Amino acid sequence: MENNNPIGLFDSGIGGTSIWKEIHLLLPNEDTIYLADSKNAPYGQKSKEEILYLSCKNTEFLLEKNCKLIVVACNTATTNAIKELRARYKVPFIGIEPAIKPAALHSKTQKIGILATKGTLNSELFYKNVEQFQDIQILEQIGYGLVELIENGQIDSVEMNELLHKYLTPMAQSNIDYLVLGCSHYPYLIPQIKKILPENISIIDSGEAVAKQTKKILEESIGLRENLTPSNSIFYTNTNPKVLFEILGNKYPILSQDF
Numbered sequence: 001m002e003n004n005n006p007i008g009l010f011d012s013g014i015g016g017t018s019i020w021k022e023i024h025l026l027l028p029n030e031d032t033i034y035l036a037d038s039k040n041a042p043y044g045q046k047s048k049e050e051i052l053y054l055s056c057k058n059t060e061f062l063l064e065k066n067c068k069l070i071v072v073a074c075n076t077a078t079t080n081a082i083k084e085l086r087a088r089y090k091v092p093f094i095g096i097e098p099a100i101k102p103a104a105l106h107s108k109t110q111k112i113g114i115l116a117t118k119g120t121l122n123s124e125l126f127y128k129n130v131e132q133f134q135d136i137q138i139l140e141q142i143g144y145g146l147v148e149l150i151e152n153g154q155i156d157s158v159e160m161n162e163l164l165h166k167y168l169t170p171m172a173q174s175n176i177d178y179l180v181l182g183c184s185h186y187p188y189l190i191p192q193i194k195k196i197l198p199e200n201i202s203i204i205d206s207g208e209a210v211a212k213q214t215k216k217i218l219e220e221s222i223g224l225r226e227n228l229t230p231s232n233s234i235f236y237t238n239t240n241p242k243v244l245f246e247i248l249g250n251k252y253p254i255l256s257q258d259f
Contacts, residue, residue, distance in 0.1 A: 003068065003218075003223030003224060003225060003226060004031075004225050004227050005031070005067060005068035006030070006032055006065065006067050007030050007031070007214065007218075008033050008035070008063075008070045008071070009023070009034045009035065009070070009073045010035040010036075010055075010058035010061075010062060010073060010077075011034075011074040011184055012038070012041040012044075012054075012074050013041035013185065014151060014185070014237075014243055014247060015073070015147065015183060015184040015185025015188070016071075016184045017034065017036075017244070017248065018185070018187040018207055019071060019073040019096060019184050020034050020233075022207035022208050022210065023071065024233065026212065026215055029225050031225065031232045031233070032233045032234075033065050033233075033234050033235075034073075034236065035058050035061055035062060035236045035259070036236065036244060037054060037058055037259075038151055038237055038238060038239040039238040039239050041147055042076075042117060042147035042151075043074060043077055043080075044076045044117025044118050044119040044120065044143075044183070046076075046119065051077055051081050051119060052081045055081040055082075055085055056084075056085070057259070058077075058259075059089055061236075061259050063089065063091060067091065068091070068092075069091060069092045069093075069214065069217065069218060069222060070089075070091055071093075071094045072085070072093060072096060073096055073184050074183075074184055075096055075097065075098060075117065075120045075206075076117050076119035078096050079120050079123035079124075079125040079126050080119055082095040083125075092217050092221060092222070094210060094217060096184060096206050097129065098116055098126065098180050098181075098182035099204045099205065099206045099209065100114065100129050100130065100133065100138070100180055101132075101133075103178035103180050104133040104136045104138075106202075107136060107177055109175050109177045110137060111137045111139065111174060111176045111177065112137075112139070112177070112178040112180060113140075113168075113171035113176040113178070113201075114138060114141070114179070114180040115143050115167060115168070115179065115180070115183070115186060116141075116142065116182025117142065117183050118144075120182050120183065139170075141171065143167060143183060143186065145163055146160070146163060146186065146189065150188055151185075151243060152243070153242065153243045153246060155188055155189065160189070164189065164192055168197060172197055172198060172201065177200060178201065178202050178203075179197065179204070180204050180205075181203065181206075184206075188247070190203055234252065234253050235254045236254075236255050236256075237257075238256070238257060238259050239256075240256070241255075
């Protein structure tokens with residue numbers, strides 16, 4: 001039965017595992033297949049054409065694995081390619097966008113910060129989202145170098161700390177009260193970010209909202225997995241699986257494969 005097929009997820013690397021964790025937490029009975037396209041990370045510096053090509057390649061890999069729904073667990077791929085993916089393939093797609101709306105609606109200072117990739121901040125979809133909140137000042141910061149450091153297992157490095165201070169301090173000084181994380185890699189930086197920002201600044205990412213939307217779409221269309229056997233989660237990467245092992249532990253199979 002189709003409803004017992006796995007949920008597929010892809011990202012430009014390991015960052016989308018932050019989304020996978022939220023989906024697995026909410027839907028523990030679902031089988032999942034995760035594709036980390038780390039060889040081509042980061043997507044944020046690539047052209048729209050390159051991002052679309054890679055997103056189609058990743059989608060077709062997951063469709064070959066009979067995935068019933070695909071989560072584009074990458075802000076840059078969502079904002080640049082999800083419209084075309086939905087037009088090209090019949091499978092339902094769940095995207096991930098920066099959570100600007102909740103930050104804008106709850107901001108007391110009328111100022112929010114967003115840390116994201118160049119590809120996300122320059123996209124048409126991001127511009128349309130921002131346009132809705134004319135009365136809110138949105139301070140945008142491209143997170144140059146952050147994804148590369150995360151992909152290389154340097155989350156707690158001196159260089160990472162220096163970059164975060166450089167990017168976040170001006171925002172804090174500008175009196176933001178919300179920081180929106182606009183890249184699925186960035187939730188892994190929350191411990192460092194909390195050390196830099198004052199306690200009154202709330203940090204928002206999209207993981208929980210994406211998990212809830214995934215459940216909603218499955219319940220409304222394909223259906224949840226009915227199989228009573230324990231669920232399986234498999235991870236594929238096209239580079240050294242070391243960082244994935246560090247993040248996931250030894251609980252799940254991680255397969256290194258060129259794609």
